[in-house]
Amino acid sequence: MIITRETDYATRILRSLTDMQLKNIREISDDQLIPRQFAYKISKKMEKAGYIEIVRGAQGGCRLIRDLHDITLMDLITVMDRENMVSSCLESGYFCPYRKRQYDGCSVHNSLCQIQHKLTEYFSTFTLYDMMFNHADSFEMK
Template identity: 70%
Template sequence: MIITRETDYAIRILRSLADLQLKNIREISDEQMVPRQFAYKISKKLERAGFIEIIRGAQGGCRLTRDLHDITLMDIINVMERENMITSCLDGDFQCPYHRRYGFCDVHEALAGVQGKLSAYLATIHLYDIMFPHGGPAPVKASGASRDAL
């Protein structure tokens, strides 16, 4: 599992929206240095995941809908990455020739343990803590958020 450019861009888009202001993709893209064609694609994934709302029209834009304290790095990785395993042999559809020949694979078992620990750890890292390690801004509230402040 590697944090890809797409995941990095998703975090940047959410960081731009942390102030709870309605912003269009051009503003977000310019502010966060995310190529516009990626920003459009990623924002749609973030909307489907329920992290942002996209309002269409001349006065539209994007708005954060979830509290950044409640979104983990693992949440973003799961939304952005089709394959979030550290190696392809952990994918359920992977057909391991070694396992097929010998009926077991110690390497697979060891890597599965690493994957489990890494996934569990990433699920403890909240986006707010990544974006604002020293406290940062405390906007009022994202609509639909479960806390009084971000």
């Protein structure tokens, strides 16, 4: 599982909104160094997830409506990427001719499943609040 550029941009958008003020996409994009076309698309996904509110109109913008203590990194990854797996062989609907031929399974696939599970568990321990306001050295890999 790799944190995609989209998830990175989503984190930056949320970081820009931590003051709970209404900000337009131009402000957010300029402040967080995000291309505007991505900021619009990502903002819509976060609105649909209930993380932000988008106010339309001349005086509109975006506002954080969810407590960052309640959103984990894994939550955000899921909202942004839906099926962001460590390998394409773990994605639903992926056909692997090697696995089909091996009746006893594929040890690489099984290992990747374990890695995916551990990463999902680990990323679920980080709240966005902790990521944004605590030092990185407080997060130890277990």
